[in-house]
Amino acid sequence: MPAIETRDLRKTYVSHKKAPGIMGSIKGLVTREKVEVEAVKGVDLSIEQGELVGFLGPNGAGKTTTLKMLSGILYPTSGEARVLGYTPSDRNPEMLRQISLVMGNKQQLWWDLPAWDSFVVLKELYEVSEADFKRRVDHLVEALQISDKVNTQVRKLSLGERMKCELVAALLYAPKVIFLDEPTLGLDVVSQKRIREFLKQLHQEEGGTFLLTSHYMQDVQELCDRVVVIDHGSVVYEGTLEDLSERFSDSRRIRLAFSTPVQEMDLVRFGRVVERSEEGAVVEVPRAETARATAGLLESLPVSDLSIESVDIEEVIRDLFERK
Structure with missing residues (x-):
């Protein structure tokens, strides 16, 4: 059974258009023009357990919306999605304990507390035993070389240090499926390289299923077995980077x-x-x-x-x- 599978997955956002000026506001009290935007248009995915797949596309292509539907944050307008056999929108606790979402432009760590305090809260939230927590965090912190940073307030960390702490938080309960949305966004080339090496080693050691979006092609070239390219909400290519180059x-x-x-x-x-x-x-x-x-x-x-x-x-x- 694939770890991630979608069939004709769609997401449509509905908003209302208001005419300019006071008369437009008055008119809007009586009648409003509805505007529909299709962010995801019938995406079909099949990702086997243990794969590391790149999910590529320009800004506004629907990548983040798709990841949010797969992680249960958003409800799809139509279509089907299955992650580890669960329907993500059901928000089943058993599924949530086995998946993780890392977003380069969002954070789950508390800004004014040391990262370690957030790790402890997540340990309790995901019911990680004391022994597993210590072993897991020690391994991740050492691999990311941030042992001297986890007791510093998050707001005092550099962007690269903060991103590494975010990765520890997302991985400390050993999820089976990891969604990575721009994990190296805004980082310098040294930090990008270290995070790529860490993710590659983690994948080799644990064999989890990764779905990665990134605008840095170096991330995709070094990490991904194959890629899915999405544009204007639809899949336009699926295969290896080498085949993509040959085809297009x-x-x-x-x-x-x-x-x-x-x-x-x-x-x-x-x-x-x-x-x-x-x-x-x-x-x-x-x-x-x-x-x-x-x-x-x-x-x-x-x-x-x-x-x-x-x-x-x-x-x-x-x-x-x-x-x-």
């Missing part, structure tokens, strides 16, 4: 190093010049023309080194959204 990018990039400087006019006849310097250049060509362009470059220019690369995955995804 019809070009290759030839990276060149020169023994003597080359003019840009000598390069444009082979393809689009993406980068150029005295030492080298990068030329983008259609995939079908890669062999011909490579042969022409080697024959006509002073090439000392050459490599063929796929287009960066961030550019592929950006182009995919722009096409949509």
Whole structure:
């Protein structure tokens, strides 16, 4: 049985539109125009136990709304969702003890108390034994290198330290399904790297099921087995990043190093010049023309080194959204 499964999952938000001015306010007392916005449009997901899946999409695509429905925070307008065999909107206590939601722009720790106090409250809330709590927290705190921070008021911690404490709080009761919504949002590259390494190690050791959203493609590339891409509330791709690049990018990039400087006019006849310097250049060509362009470059220019690369995955995804 999949750990996470949805069928035609939908969420529609309803609001009321008011005409401007006093007359609009008076008119609104009598009749109001209803506006419906479909945030999620028939999403089908199937994530097996132990998978680590990236959930990608631009702002407003419906990622966070989907996670909130899967964690039971929001009720779906229609469709079905199952997490560990439970219906999330039922808020079954047995399900809630086995899932966790971490949001990079929200916090569950009390602002004016040390993180440790929040850990103790969560221990009681999730009925974690004293022995399990000590073993679990000690392991997480050591892995995240925050042993000297857990007794400091949360509001005095840096963003990276606070995010690490949030992860401890979310994982101290060993949930089986973890929803991660932008866990590295706003962090510096060092903090991002440490959190990625921690999540990778945790997944290898415990084999939990992770659904991760992130605008940092490095997070997804280093962590995820496969990805689901959502845009305007609908799934537009599901598979590996490598297959995504092959499917939606019809070009290759030839990276060149020169023994003597080359003019840009000598390069444009082979393809689009993406980068150029005295030492080298990068030329983008259609995939079908890669062999011909490579042969022409080697024959006509002073090439000392050459490599063929796929287009960066961030550019592929950006182009995919722009096409949509």
